Amino acid sequence: MIHIHKSKLSINELVWNGLIFIAVFLTALEAPFSFTYKTNIQTWQLWSDSIISTIFITDVIYQFRERYFKIHRHGQKPKSNGTLWWSLITIDIMASIPYDVISYGFDLHGYQFFGLLRLLRLVRVARLYALMSNLALVxxxxxxxxxxxxxxxxxxxxxxxxxxxxxxxxxxxxxxxxxxxxxxxxxxxxxxxxxxxxxxxxxxxxxxxxxxxxxxxxxxxxxxxxxxxxxxDRYKEKSKERLGDVATFMKYYNIPERLQTQVFGYYNHLLNKRLTENDTTIIADLPLALQHELQTYMNMRLIRTVPVFKNCSHSCLKDVARALEQKSYSPGQNIIRIGETGNEMFMIGHGTVDVIFSDGTVVATLHEGQIFGEAALMRETTRNADVRAQNYCDLYILNKEDFTKIIIKHPDLLESMQKVTTRRSSDRRKAA
Missing domain, CATH: 1.10.287.70 (Helix Hairpins)
Structure with missing residues (x-):
């Protein structure tokens, strides 16, 4: 079950190849020991030899089946050379023979020598090592x-x-x-x-x-x-080095502590929430379709931390993540104004925002992972408060058109958001 041309293995393939490696590892320990010390075959050895041989026979059958389907069903030309494939499969067949069981059953003298033939299974270790070297995501x-x-x-x-x-x-x-x-x-x-x-x-x-x-x-x-x-950890190490450079920069130019706190807060956000300070650079060389798909999964990592999406299905999370648009705001910048039509809702990726009534009272302060603007969007009303960035903020925006499509497809999301909105309104009334 080796496919070196793949860039990633499925969970089932990882488990199966891991099982084969364990079988080879146990054989590589037991066979030389039995040969060296001329030990008698024990009952547990007969059982282990039978089980390990069954695993290898199953794998040989699987390899034949995969090759057959590729050639005869899908018309694919195998990537490996035919002679090489048959050589390797012959070794696998020889390694699948239960030598201990045969030697014991026929009372063959010098059975330890036959046991050494099981070391042919070590070829699989070399193939597995080559597989691991070619897979970046193992x-x-x-x-x-x-x-x-x-x-x-x-x-x-x-x-x-x-x-x-x-x-x-x-x-x-x-x-x-x-x-x-x-x-x-x-x-x-x-x-x-x-x-x-x-x-x-x-x-x-x-x-x-x-x-x-x-x-x-x-x-x-x-x-x-x-x-x-x-x-x-090389990306995180680079980020930590950059934090050291930023600290030196702040000290040299005598930057105010308030501004330092905001800058370091943003860098810590990048360090904890992303792989690098600019993940988009990693995928910049890919086709646009692949970039959009990867960006969707990057957004999914963010919205999984938002309580309102906690119990949503994978399909729902993917639809929301695909529709999100990122936008940044500076300290003091208005994000929402009273009286505006509610055509979008916002998700805080980084930063803090204040919810302000018309009399200037700050009625709530929202942080990373919280949402706002969803009430006017769901009820199709105007905004009843200003929302202003308290510091540098990264927000993710979901517009009305996309929101409508998503809640039609995933009604459980609408129910979850209604509960959040109701609870938030109740909390504000109690505070008042």
């Missing part, structure tokens, strides 16, 4: 977990190799394996305490490449983990 935790598991596999194989070079007559296989594992870790990490050292020529020959490999593996793992974490 979860960071999944990449780190996969890298950690691959590191465990390498250490385990090296420990098993050391156990074969330095066999023991002890009956305690676990203790001997732990000593071998300890040697592998200290050698790979270049610590090398010297309490366990090779005493034979073959042991020294085995140790030397492991030492060289240790430097590379250690550096590879550290570099990849660091890259995964730094790449994920």
């Amino acid at each position: 979860p960071k935790a999944l990449r780190v977990s996969m890298l950690f598991c691959v590191s465990i596999m390498v250490i385990h194989w090296i420990a098993c190799g050391w156990s074969m070079i330095h066999p023991t007559l002890e009956r305690d296989i676990t203790a001997h394996y732990i000593k071998s594992l300890y040697w592998a870790v200290t050698t790979l990490t270049t610590i090398g305490y010297g309490d366990i050292t090779p005493t034979t020529t073959i042991g020294r020959l085995y140790t030397m490449p492991i030492m060289v490999l240790g430097v590379g593996v250690y550096g590879f793992v550290i570099a990849n983990v660091t890259r995964l974490f730094t790449t994920a």
Whole structure:
């Protein structure tokens, strides 16, 4: 179930590929251990071998089915070379054979060797790693977990190799394996305490490449983990650096504290509510249709925080987000005036606004995530109060025409907004 040309995997594909990786990982630990220590097949091994083989057989069937539908039903030419595909599928078929079950059932001697054939499944690890490298949106935790598991596999194989070079007559296989594992870790990490050292020529020959490999593996793992974490937060780090530059700017020009508060408040808004200070730059090179679609999902992230939309369906949120228009206002600028016809409602993305009656009384102060102007829009009346920007504000506007279309399609939204309007009117009467 590998499609390297995709840019993102569905949840089902991630789960299935994760299941395959776990199966390969368990095989990569168990098969070398059984071969090294010549252990007898246990009941749990028969069960695990059967389950893992079933998973691989299912995956092989799925791959054949996908290729058939692409070629014969949809007329698509497969992206992968035919010879390469058949080579890989042959390896997958060989890896699907339950060698432990067959060896045990037919009482074959030297069954541990047949068990090693299951390591053919490691081809899937390479293919999964290639898949992860080509997908920018694979979860960071999944990449780190996969890298950690691959590191465990390498250490385990090296420990098993050391156990074969330095066999023991002890009956305690676990203790001997732990000593071998300890040697592998200290050698790979270049610590090398010297309490366990090779005493034979073959042991020294085995140790030397492991030492060289240790430097590379250690550096590879550290570099990849660091890259995964730094790449994920690079935009926020850039924003924090900009905040430092802004602070220096404010200090140099002796900017008043009131204005500083507004500026830092806006930058904090960008840092918490957006990926970068200018998300539109990221999608600027895309076709307009894709830009509009992505902008819709960016707006959906905003309106999900607004209480009136909390229980709305995904379809409703998408329709509202698609219709929103962003507009900015400066401190003291009137957004709504008394007597105007209510042709739109407003959503506060950032900033604070004051609701002011005709006598100049501030009856309410609205903040980020709240809406206003919806009462006159729903009742088709004129505005009964001024609304003025208290500081720099980002507002999202929904006009009457779009609003009408949306509430016809999603009547539950109208009901939710009516409750908010009624509650707000009741609160104002109590305050009066």
